[in-house]
Amino acid sequence: MKHLLYIFSLFFCLNYIQAQELREDDLGDVSDRFQSTFFEALKQKGIENYDKAIDLLIQCTKEAPNNASVYFELGKNYFELDQFQQAETALQKADKLKPNNPWVLEELYHLYKYQNKSSKAIETLEKLYYIKSFYAESLIEVYYQNGEYTKAINLINTLDTKYGIQKTREQLRHKIYTRNNNYNAQINYLKNKESLNPEDYKKLIYAYIKQKNITQGYNTALDFANKHPLSDDPYLFLYKHYLSNDNTKLAIEAMHRILKSNSLDDAEKFKLLDDFTEFTSNNLNLLPELEKALQLFPHKTIAGKLALLYGNSDTEKYTEYTEVATKNNSTDYEDLKLIGELLLQQGKIDEALKNSSKALELYPAQPVFYLQQAKAYNASNHAEKALKSLEFGLDYLIGDTVMEQEFYVQFAKAYQQMNDTKNEQKYLQKIKKLNG
Numbered sequence: 001m002k003h004l005l006y007i008f009s010l011f012f013c014l015n016y017i018q019a020q021e022l023r024e025d026d027l028g029d030v031s032d033r034f035q036s037t038f039f040e041a042l043k044q045k046g047i048e049n050y051d052k053a054i055d056l057l058i059q060c061t062k063e064a065p066n067n068a069s070v071y072f073e074l075g076k077n078y079f080e081l082d083q084f085q086q087a088e089t090a091l092q093k094a095d096k097l098k099p100n101n102p103w104v105l106e107e108l109y110h111l112y113k114y115q116n117k118s119s120k121a122i123e124t125l126e127k128l129y130y131i132k133s134f135y136a137e138s139l140i141e142v143y144y145q146n147g148e149y150t151k152a153i154n155l156i157n158t159l160d161t162k163y164g165i166q167k168t169r170e171q172l173r174h175k176i177y178t179r180n181n182n183y184n185a186q187i188n189y190l191k192n193k194e195s196l197n198p199e200d201y202k203k204l205i206y207a208y209i210k211q212k213n214i215t216q217g218y219n220t221a222l223d224f225a226n227k228h229p230l231s232d233d234p235y236l237f238l239y240k241h242y243l244s245n246d247n248t249k250l251a252i253e254a255m256h257r258i259l260k261s262n263s264l265d266d267a268e269k270f271k272l273l274d275d276f277t278e279f280t281s282n283n284l285n286l287l288p289e290l291e292k293a294l295q296l297f298p299h300k301t302i303a304g305k306l307a308l309l310y311g312n313s314d315t316e317k318y319t320e321y322t323e324v325a326t327k328n329n330s331t332d333y334e335d336l337k338l339i340g341e342l343l344l345q346q347g348k349i350d351e352a353l354k355n356s357s358k359a360l361e362l363y364p365a366q367p368v369f370y371l372q373q374a375k376a377y378n379a380s381n382h383a384e385k386a387l388k389s390l391e392f393g394l395d396y397l398i399g400d401t402v403m404e405q406e407f408y409v410q411f412a413k414a415y416q417q418m419n420d421t422k423n424e425q426k427y428l429q430k431i432k433k434l435n436g
Contacts, residue, residue, distance in 0.1 A: 034063045041073060050077045068098035072107070079111055087111055100131055118146045133159075140172055149180045174203055183207040198224070198231050205237050214241070232261040239272060243279060252289055259296040269297050277305050284309065300328035304338040322346060331362055340372040344379070352376040367393040367403060374410045383417040386410060405434050 030038075041056035054077045060070045075091035078084075088111060094104045105128050112121035122142055128135040136159055143152035153176060156169050177186040186207045190200050201224035208217035218241050224234040235254040242251035255276060259269055273293055280286045287309060294302055304325030310318040322342050328335055336359040343352035356373035363369060370393025377386035390411055397404055408427045415424040 030064055030067070034060055038070065038073075045073070045077055045080075048080075050080045053077045054081075066097055068094045068101070068104070071097065072104055075104075075107060075111075079107070079114075084111065084115055100127060102128060102131055105131070113142075118142075122146060122148070137168065137172075140169070144172065144176055144179070149176050149182070152176050153185075170199075177207075181210075183210050187211075196224075196227070198228050198233055201228070202233055205234075209237075217241075232257055232264055236264070236268065236272065240275075243276075248283075248286070252293075255293060256296060259293060266297075270299060270301075273297055273299065273302055274305075277302055277309075281305075281309055284313075300325050300330070301332075301335050301338065304328070304335075304342055307342060308338075326351070331358075333359075333363055333366065336362070337368055337372075340369065344372060344375055347379070349376050349380045353380075365396050367397040367400075367407075369393075370396070371403065371406055371410065374407075374414070378410055378413045378417065381417060383414040386414040390414070401434055405431055408434070 037056050038060050041053045041060070044050075044053040044056065054074060057070055057074045057077065060067065061074075064070060071090045071094035075087045075089075075094060078087035078090060088108070091104055091108045091111065095101065095108065098104065105124055109121055109124040109128065112118075112124060122139075125135060125139045125142055129139045136155060140152050140155050143149070143155065153173065156173050156176075159169060160166070173189070174186070177183065177189075187204065190196060190204045190207075193200065196204065201220065205217050205220050205224070208214070208220060217237060221234040221237040221241070224231070225238070228234075235257050239251050239254035239258060242248070242254060255272060258264060258272055261269070276286075276293060277290060280290045287306075290302075290306060290309075294306060303321045307318050307321035307325055310321065312318070322345075326339055326342055326346075326348075328339060330336070336355060340352055340355045340359065343349075343355055352372065353376045356369050356376060359366070359369040360373070370389045374386040374389040374393070377383070377389060390407055394404075394407055397407065408430045411427040412424050412431070415421075415427065
């Protein structure tokens with residue numbers, strides 16, 4: 001109870017302070033009855049009895065029709081009741097009586113923002129900014145949200161000139177350039193800075209990449225690596241550049257540095273290693289290098305892909321990496337798909353069925369898991385169950401002729417098990433038709 005009384009007292013005091021800010025000499029030359037009514041209105045607002053507060057404040061207007069505090073409080077109470085037009089009228093009256101008061105303007109700004117009246121919200125926030133520079137960051141954000149990018153950048157430039165560069169504004173500047181696809185402006189801004197920190201270099205490389213200016217991006221990454229030798233970030237770009245230009249040796253060196261990094265997060269490392277795995281799938285001579293990389297950054301998903309790459313060429317390594325991959329408890333779509341494929345290849349039918357059931361609970365609209373389930377049922381001579389899975393899965397299959405053919409193969413197998421030659425031939429013909 002004491003806690004509730006404390007909160008109420010605090011709320012009442014805040015309302016009182018706001019009201020007092022609106023007047024130079026308390027409530028002016030008003031009667032004791034007016035003061036009593038006014039403070040009773042603040043009390044009623046404090047206990048969320050907004051209708052009663054409004055009635056009391058309207059009584060106050062009859063005695064003091066030009067009191068800004070009364071109209072300010074009226075506006076706030078109307079706002080609480082979602083009576084937006086009345087709230088705006090009362091707050092505008094308060095602003096007219098006490099021009100450019102930050103309490104009134106801030107309430108008006110929130111009223112307009114709540115109603116998504118962008119132009120009025122911006123106009124009000126601009127007034128607030130000219131009264132107090134405190135509102136500058138909010139104004140930049142509103143300009144950004146409203147697509148007024150030039151105004152936002154101009155205000156950032158003004159504040160940077162006046163107060164110096166600040167991290168939050170730098171982030172806002174980058175967001176604006178990126179949203180507006182204004183990479184020329186981003187590049188010019190960064191190139192004109194006296195020195196570039198690691199974040200600046202990353203933004204500059206990103207801007208060059210978006211412009212497809214790979215040479216400048218590469219030169220910037222090299223400069224980044226030279227100026228900040230302890231940073232691992234430039235090697236994310238250098239790795240990709242070297243790989244794209246068939247300089248596999250330098251690409252692998254960059255990859256090793258990234259995978260050993262203590263500053264880069266696991267998501268970036270996995271993305272890079274997955275990319276190198278894809279590259280290796282077309283360059284199988286690099287399988288030993290992929291193994292070394294996997295030792296630097298062990299990951300069950302990559303282990304599974306490595307197992308598939310070894311396939312029948314190295315049974316021992318295929319088995320080794322399959323064992324690692326199938327111990328993965330991930331709920332990720334790609335992981336579950338990969339595990340299902342490996343389990344089916346190994347003939348671990350019960351485990352494959354468990355994996356497909358788990359996958360379908362999580363991804364009930366993904367046809368690949370119905371297909372894997374059907375394969376497992378067919379492999380265990382449960383043709384009717386296989387057909388049911390195939391029928392469900394086919395409903396979700398759109399525009400993937402390769403998977404569609406796999407479905408028809410499993411349909412044919414199921415009907416073959418059931419000695420239904422007519423339907424078996426039906427699906428074999430569908431396969432022929434797909435193959436042209």
